[in-house]
Amino acid sequence: MxxxxxxxxxxxxxxxxxxxxxxxxxxxxxxxxxxxxxxVPEPAGYRMEDYRAPTPATLQGATIVDTATAERLWRAKSAIFLDVLPRPEKPANLPAGTIWRDKPRPHIPGSLWLANTGYGALSPDMDAYFRRGLETATGGDRAKAIVFYCLKDCWMSWNAAKRALADGYTDVLWYPEGTDGWAAAKLPTELATPFK
Missing domain, CATH: 1.20.5 (Single alpha-helices involved in coiled-coils or other helix-helix interfaces)
Incomplete structure (x- = not known):
């Protein structure tokens, strides 16, 4: 039993x-x-402040890419990669004799660093710099695939991609994970030098 x-x-x-x-x-x-x-809704215009904050999941007119897709595009050399992370400027009022060292910026190898072009409003000089960088990177072909990135939860790349769309570039891709996602996947980086 x-x-x-x-x-x-x-x-x-x-x-x-x-x-x-x-x-x-x-x-x-x-x-x-x-x-x-x-x-997080898409704003009608550009993000004007609090750039390090959660971003929308979309950008109207652009293609959103994840790390695996960004890696495939990079390995196939089928897209131009544009880094738009800001570069801290040397303060004008540093005491005499102060040594200023730029903070190193590791980014996706082969990228063009268009530093400071992701702000919501650009000065005329900075806007011209952005347009010149795009023209140089694409060879004037507005149909070339361009991947914009900076860091995760950073509106700079969202703004820059939106600005490229407004300038008539037709194959704009946005990589919202940026170098944070790239580094987490243990993909190679190189030290960046801003485009001049």
């Missing part, structure tokens, strides 16, 4: 109940988490 072990049955029942509650909790939380990520 088989005896029933109430203790183990109760434990099994408790485990099943806990698993069901955990699953229900995951289902209840998952849509909220997805809504939180999708809740």
């Amino acid at each position: 088989k005896t029933w072990n109430w203790g183990s049955a109760a434990r099994r029942g408790a485990r099943v109940a806990l698993a069901a509650l955990a699953l229900w909790g995951m289902l209840a939380v998952a849509p909220n988490a997805a809504r939180a990520e999708a809740s």
